[in-house]
Amino acid sequence: MFDWDDLKHFLAVARHGSTTAAGRALNTDQSTVQRRITRLEQRIGQPLVERHPSGYRLTAYGQQLLPHAQLVEQHMLALQNVVQSSARELNGVIRLTCPEPIVSRITGSGLLERLSARHPGLRVEFVMSDHYVDLGKGEADVAFRSGDTVDNALIGRKIADSLWAVYGGREYLARHGSPQRLEDLAQHAWIGFDASMAKHRATQWLHDVAPHARVVATSGSVLGAVHSVKANVGLGALPKALGDAEPDLVRVLGPIPELTRSWRMLTTRQLRRTPRVQAFFAFMASEMDTLRPILTG
Structure with a gap:
């Protein structure tokens, strides 16, 4: 029926007795106050104020409406306080997705305890996966992710480089020897990734450098x-x-240059503007000296 901003101008005139003083109180000009009052009167269908030599006074109907308008104002201010308080308190859960091995390194680093000390209302919930979960579909809020990121809907910052190398168990190497160059890789048994990770860079790299390598387990x-x-x-x-x-x-062997990718902290553009994710990003940015070795060793 009417706009809260129009009602706000009506209340200011009722309090200050003139459109000039009301404009100063609302940090606007006199003509805007008059225009808002006129629009409110048109929507209600009755005059609310009348001009006198000493300024503006409320009409009888304006006097009748005043306590109800004041009650609306009280509720609007209460709503505003709740919203602002919620933003300040930064309550909520940050669903953080990252590979499973990273979780134990984070929980053992003291990072979460320091985050809780700075923002007691924030809590981290891990979504563990070696696969990319879909942040756009709400499967997580923030990702620590290594590899190629081509999703333009995600934003974030680089943390460090993800380095990969070739490893063998001591007993295996004692029995079969250690490869000295890339050409030796095809002579060894290999641990690979299954079909769910067929596009992983390590899978593609092994196929390129040793297409006939014997994969004995995935x-x-x-x-x-x-x-x-x-x-x-x-x-x-x-x-x-x-x-x-x-x-x-x-x-x-290694680190292998072809397997190097960037570790990034990512989220969606929409979530990046929320107070809880802003606070999480700012905290992690201040903890880069702790976070980098967690991800890179």
Whole structure:
């Protein structure tokens, strides 16, 4: 029936007794106040103010309407306070997707405890996957992701480089020897990724450099490949952050330049504007010295 902004100008005139004073209170000009009052009167169908030599006074109907308008104002201010308070408190869950091995490194780093100390209302919920979950469909809010990102709907920042190398278990290498060059790779048993990761860069790289390599086991996750290489089943291309951390593994080649990609922190354009995601990005930016070795080793 009417616009809250029009009602706001009516209340200002009722309080200050003139359109000039009302304009100063609302940080606008006198003509705008008059125009808003006129529009409100047209929508209601009755005059609300009348001009006198000493200024403006409310009509009888304006006096009748005034307490109801004041009640609307109280509710609007209360609503505004709730919205602003919610933004300040930054309550909510950040659903963070990243590969499973990264989760234990994050939880053991003290990052989450410091995030909670800075923003007590924020809580991180992990969505663990070696596959890219769809942020646009709401499957997660923020991603720590390595690899090629071609989704223009996502924005974020680079954290570090993701380095990969070739590893073997100590017992496997004692039995079969260590490859000295790329040409030697075809002579070894290999741990690969299954069909769900057919487009992974490590799968494509092995096919390019050793198309006849003997794949003796496959896994649907990087962590599964690490376990298979540790079990001395064969060689495997693994993230340097994971391979170098395993005392039972030996790095035999690399890092491999063709497997290097960027680690990025990503979200959607819409979520990036929300207070909770803004706060999470700002916190992680301040913790880069901790975050980089978590992702890169």
